[in-house]
Amino acid sequence: xxxxxxxKALNDNPSISTLTKxxxxxxxxxxxxxxxEAARHFKQSKSFTLGLVIPDLLDQFYxxxxxxxxxxxxxxxxxxxxxxxxxxxxxxxQIIQNLISNRVDGVIIAISKNTKTTALFQRLEQTGxxxxxxxxxxxDPGFDSVVTDNKHAAELAIDYLIKKQHRRxxxxxxxxxxxxxxxxxxxxxxxxxxRGISYDPSLVKEIDFSVTQxxxxxxxxxxxPDPPTALFTFKSYVSLDxxxxxKENYPQKLQQVAIVGFGNLPLIQYLDHxxxxxxxxxxxxxxxxxxxxLLKHIENESDQPLPASTLHIPCKxxxxxx
Amino acid sequence: xxxxxxxKALNDNPSISTLTKxxxxxxxxxxxxxxxEAARHFKQSKSFTLGLVIPDLLDQFYxxxxxxxxxxxxxxxxxxxxxxxxxxxxxxxQIIQNLISNRVDGVIIAISKNTKTTALFQRLEQTGxxxxxxxxxxxDPGFDSVVTDNKHAAELAIDYLIKKQHRRxxxxxxxxxxxxxxxxxxxxxxxxxxRGISYDPSLVKEIDFSVTQxxxxxxxxxxxPDPPTALFTFKSYVSLDxxxxxKENYPQKLQQVAIVGFGNLPLIQYLDHxxxxxxxxxxxxxxxxxxxxLLKHIENESDQPLPASTLHIPCKxxxxxx
DNA sequence: TTGTAGGCGTTATCAA
DNA sequence: TTGATAACGCCTACAA
Numbered sequence: 001x002x003x004x005x006x007x008k009a010l011n012d013n014p015s016i017s018t019l020t021k022x023x024x025x026x027x028x029x030x031x032x033x034x035x036x037e038a039a040r041h042f043k044q045s046k047s048f049t050l051g052l053v054i055p056d057l058l059d060q061f062y063x064x065x066x067x068x069x070x071x072x073x074x075x076x077x078x079x080x081x082x083x084x085x086x087x088x089x090x091x092x093x094q095i096i097q098n099l100i101s102n103r104v105d106g107v108i109i110a111i112s113k114n115t116k117t118t119a120l121f122q123r124l125e126q127t128g129x130x131x132x133x134x135x136x137x138x139x140d141p142g143f144d145s146v147v148t149d150n151k152h153a154a155e156l157a158i159d160y161l162i163k164k165q166h167r168r169x170x171x172x173x174x175x176x177x178x179x180x181x182x183x184x185x186x187x188x189x190x191x192x193x194x195r196g197i198s199y200d201p202s203l204v205k206e207i208d209f210s211v212t213q214x215x216x217x218x219x220x221x222x223x224x225p226d227p228p229t230a231l232f233t234f235k236s237y238v239s240l241d242x243x244x245x246x247k248e249n250y251p252q253k254l255q256q257v258a259i260v261g262f263g264n265l266p267l268i269q270y271l272d273h274x275x276x277x278x279x280x281x282x283x284x285x286x287x288x289x290x291x292x293x294l295l296k297h298i299e300n301e302s303d304q305p306l307p308a309s310t311l312h313i314p315c316k317x318x319x320x321x322x
Numbered sequence: 323x324x325x326x327x328x329x330k331a332l333n334d335n336p337s338i339s340t341l342t343k344x345x346x347x348x349x350x351x352x353x354x355x356x357x358x359e360a361a362r363h364f365k366q367s368k369s370f371t372l373g374l375v376i377p378d379l380l381d382q383f384y385x386x387x388x389x390x391x392x393x394x395x396x397x398x399x400x401x402x403x404x405x406x407x408x409x410x411x412x413x414x415x416q417i418i419q420n421l422i423s424n425r426v427d428g429v430i431i432a433i434s435k436n437t438k439t440t441a442l443f444q445r446l447e448q449t450g451x452x453x454x455x456x457x458x459x460x461x462d463p464g465f466d467s468v469v470t471d472n473k474h475a476a477e478l479a480i481d482y483l484i485k486k487q488h489r490r491x492x493x494x495x496x497x498x499x500x501x502x503x504x505x506x507x508x509x510x511x512x513x514x515x516x517r518g519i520s521y522d523p524s525l526v527k528e529i530d531f532s533v534t535q536x537x538x539x540x541x542x543x544x545x546x547p548d549p550p551t552a553l554f555t556f557k558s559y560v561s562l563d564x565x566x567x568x569k570e571n572y573p574q575k576l577q578q579v580a581i582v583g584f585g586n587l588p589l590i591q592y593l594d595h596x597x598x599x600x601x602x603x604x605x606x607x608x609x610x611x612x613x614x615x616l617l618k619h620i621e622n623e624s625d626q627p628l629p630a631s632t633l634h635i636p637c638k639x640x641x642x643x644x
Numbered sequence: 645t646t647g648t649a650g651g652c653g654t655t656a657t658c659a660a
Numbered sequence: 661t662t663g664a665t666a667a668c669g670c671c672t673a674c675a676a
Contacts, residue, residue: 002663007655017661032445037423039653042364043668057388058588063379070406079420082404084392098401101359123354240592247594266380270562272569272594324647329671339645361669365652647676653668660663 010035049079050294051099053109054134055087059237060265061283062110065134068287069108076295078105087112087209096120100127106294110134113175113209118143130297132290135283139179142308144297146290147180148262149312153279154187154232155194156317157260160277161230162195164258170203170221170228172214172238172261181206181234184262188232203228207238214241222250230276233261236268239275247273264318274320286313332357371401372616373421375431376456377409381559382587383605384432387456390609391430398617400427409434409531418442422449428616430609432456435497435531440465452619452627454612457605461501464630466619468612469502470584471634475601476509476554477516478639479582482599483552484517486580492525492543492550494536494560494583503528503556506584510554525550529560536563544572552598555583558590561597569595586640596642608635 001024009016009024027033041047050073054062066082073080081104085092092112099107100123107124109131118140124131125143133145161169171188174181189199202224205217221228233239239261246254254273264280289311300306323346331338331346349355363369372395376384388404395402403426407414414434421429422445429446431453440462446453447465455467483491493510496503511521524546527539543550555561561583568576576595586602611633622628 003653004655004664005662007653008662011655015661020661032448034419034422034449036425036653037420038360038364038369038425039668040655042360042652043654043656045668047360057379057385058382060380066379067406079403079424081401084389097356098359100356102401103358103360126354127356244592267589267592270566270589271592325669326648326671327646329669330646333671337645342645358669361652362671364668365670365672367652645676648674650671650673652670655667657666658664660661 045103047103047105048077049081049102049104050291051095051102051104051107051109052080052082053085053092053095053099053107053111054082055085055110055112057082057084060267061135061235061263061281064266064283065110065287065290068284068289069291070287072288072291072295078295085112087114089114089116093120096124100124100129104129106130106132106298108132108134108290108294110136111138111178114177116177130294132294132297134286134290135281136178136180137310139182141310144293144308144310146286146293146311146313147183148279148281148286148315150180150183151187151190152312153262153281153315154184154191156315157232157277157279158188158191158195160317160319161232161258161260162197164230164276166230166258167197168200168203168226168228169197169230169232170205172217172231172233172242173204173206174234175208176206184234207234209235209238211241214238215245218242218245219249222253229256230258231260233259236261236263236265236275236278239278240271243273243275260317268320272322274322277317277319280316280318282313282315289313367425369425369427370399371403371424371426372613373417373424373426373429373431374402374404375407375414375417375421375429375433376404377407377432377434379404379406382589383457383557383585383603386588386605387432387609387612390606390611391613392609394610394613394617400617407434409436411436411438415442418446422446422451426451428452428454428620430454430456430612430616432458433460433500436499438499452616454616454619456608456612457603458500458502459632461504463632466615466630466632468608468615468633468635469505470601470603470608470637472502472505472509473512474634475584475603475637476506476513478637479554479599479601480510480513480517482639482641483554483580483582484519486552486598488552488580489519490522490525490548490550491519491552491554492527494539494553494555494564495526495528496556497530498528506556529556531557531560533563536560537567540564540567541571544575551578552580553582555581558583558585558587558597558600561600562593565595565597582639590642594644596644599639599641601637602640603637604635611635 009021070080083095121131137145173185207214239259258276260277262279264278331343392402405417411434443453459467495507529536561581580598582599584601586600
């Protein structure tokens with residue numbers, strides 16, 4: 001029996017008789033034959049693989065997003081390769097190079113905090129590999145992205161804090177290199193002004209996610225003549241660092257200073273002193289949205305590429321009760 | 323110019339003139355040519371890929387192990403595909419099937435808590451794909467594994483608790499299906515008896531990692547006529563659940579009950595009420611050891627397979643200061 | 645020093 | 661209904 005007959009039989013090709021199919025399947029099982037997916041993909045010049053690049057697997061926000069991506073990918077017979085950049089632009093470039101080498105069908109990426117250039121991503125698109133930015137987007141509107149609805153998030157947070165009588169609300173802003181940092185900063189500013197609180201630049205401090213810098217910034221904020229009574233942070237891991245700083249250095253302020261940040265992390269449930277509230281970014285849903293959008297590009301057969309779009313995923317405020 | 327000349331030029335084959343090489347490399351760069359790794363692997367019938375199967379990415383223990391595996395893999399030009407079983411044997415089987423389909427060169431796996439049969443793993447080995455079990459091993463000595471030195475861990479924990487005047491030390495034992503659960507249980511028993519504390523089976527309770535079951539078990543333990551004053555847990559996530567149970571239901575016991583478990587998780591640093599201590603399993607090193615062992619098998623050219631071995635990774639006790 | 649040809653496992657096309 | 665063949669992109673003998 002020829003290879004082609006076997007191939008057709010296993011793929012349930014209608015041109016093969018039922019009897020032959022049965023015999024083939026039986027033998028295939030007996031001999032534990034498993035088709036070589038790699039060869040198949042090679043032949044089809046399609047890998048049925050999505051590359052997913054994230055800064056760090058220890059960040060639960062991304063893990064939840066991964067789960068969302070994997071769910072959609074699995075439903076559509078795609079695999080997912082997860083790679084960590086460890087917030088290193090160089091490593092990130094290496095990963096992307098590698099993903100191109102392996103001819104993944106598409107890439108979802110949460111860029112590292114230092115990534116500024118778009119060259120690599122243009123290269124991907126040129127190679128015919130669509131890219132979707134997750135959570136952290138470039139400033140370039142030419143790319144697809146799935147992001148938190150930062151504006152709404154800031155309003156939820158500021159509303160909550162104002163209701164709790166806070167007027168001096170500081171913002172621990174993300175690294176300037178990230179477009180998301182500016183979006184959140186702007187959203188914070190708008191939300192404040194809309195509610196009649198004038199924006200005070202001395203209450204805005206850039207952080208780089210390191211403990212030491214957060215400590216410095218907190219020290220500076222508390223040294224102000226009129227220090228903040230509330231913090232709005234770029235992400236909840238910063239909230240946690242800030243909280244620890246307060247516990248260690250200003251324990252008397254622990255009950256007074258309210259903290260709200262982006263990301264409702266599962267680990268918060270274990271804490272005794274929780275941040276006051278968190279923005280639940282629905283990162284699982286963000287993963288789903290990113291993967292769905294990416295697949296739409298991948299499976300777009302027309303000669304025209306789909307126009308780039310930015311999806312704002314709705315979020316909600318979760319108040320933590322300590 | 324022929325493809326073979328180009329291929330040789332790019333691979334720096336000595337039979338190609340320097341001039342030709344230069345011209346080829348120049349054009350390759352100009353045209354953004356990136357070799358198709360998939361085709362290369364296909365040709366070599368080698369994927370330079372390791373499969374890494376773990377229960378859950380939200381468990382920081384495994385994330386650290388992943389980092390270890392990735393470090394070794396990267397140094398040896400191998401890629402890593404990470405897949406989550408979500409503690410589901412069926413999903414796990416699917417993943418392994420998929421890894422075989424994709425002809426990975428080797429597999430590292432932390433089996434799900436329900437996995438009992440070895441059939442799948444034998445299938446892998448038969449297919450010529452070596453397997454290394456990580457942390458959670460089967461009872462079968464025919465397979466390679468990298469595990470915590472459970473015996474030493476139990477001694478460290480029990481010594482610590484005894485020094486703190488505890489005599490009634492309960493064990494929250496892992497799921498019976500896991501070989502590791504029995505090893506740790508046995509290590510606990512031995513450590514106790516060696517120190518003149520008789521083993522009391524009423525102080526041993528099996529848990530399945532669910533919050534509800536941990537709650538039930540804790541309730542039962544505290545309802546004993548002579549309840550435990552210390553807990554030795556299968557893993558630190560169980561320690562955290564137990565801690566929460568105590569805070570919510572027996573707050574007066576919070577300061578008295580000592581808890582020690584396997585796994586020194588990064589998230590513990592954020593807690594106010596920490597477990598008393600944790601076994602630092604050095605999971606990063608476990609990942610390194612597993613990957614190194616696996617690569618040794620993969621790169622074993624001899625016709626004889628290497629004998630199976632079990633590596634016990636040294637661990638230490640980390641005392642947490644609340 | 646360069647080119648030609650064969651093959652890795654699979655599928656699609658076309659012929660038998 | 662089945663079989664032979666070419667092709668996917670790359671590498672490697674071997675021939676020129």
